[in-house]
């Protein structure tokens with residue numbers, strides 16, 4: 001069991017959320033003592049296990065735009081047989 005914020009902050013390239021959030025053009029909402037900011041998912045994930053979070057920031061929510069269209073999206077997870085990761 002885990003949280004979406006934890007998975008996003010961890011930025012494991014094998015995790016389910018990061019690639020999906022980049023594809024969906026999601027925004028990551030960060031909060032710290034000095035304020036808050038919103039970062040595009042494509043700019044949040046910098047590298048494997050590396051994000052644009054600054055020390056003291058936490059992920060508080062993730063915003064996924066919902067389009068008013070008939071288009072749909074599908075995420076198909078092809079799980080590795082050993083790890084279960086996609």
Ligand SMILES: Cc1cc2nc3c(=O)[nH]c(=O)nc-3n(C[C@H](O)[C@H](O)[C@H](O)COP(=O)(O)OP(=O)(O)OC[C@H]3O[C@@H](n4cnc5c(N)ncnc54)[C@H](O)[C@@H]3O)c2cc1C
Pocket residue numbers: 001002003004005006007009010014015016017057058059060083084085086
């Ligand atoms: C056996 C196993 C199988 C797994 N399979 C999958 C899989 O199939 N798909 C997949 O996507 N993932 C998989 N995972 C990874 C798992 O989903 C993530 O480790 C988990 O979602 C992380 O969330 P958490 O809340 O447990 O974070 P934690 O492990 O508690 O935290 C991860 C890191 O992020 C920090 N953190 C936590 N929350 C926040 C926050 N809100 N803001 C800022 N920093 C924060 C923590 O300090 C820590 O450094 C698997 C893990 C294991 C052990």
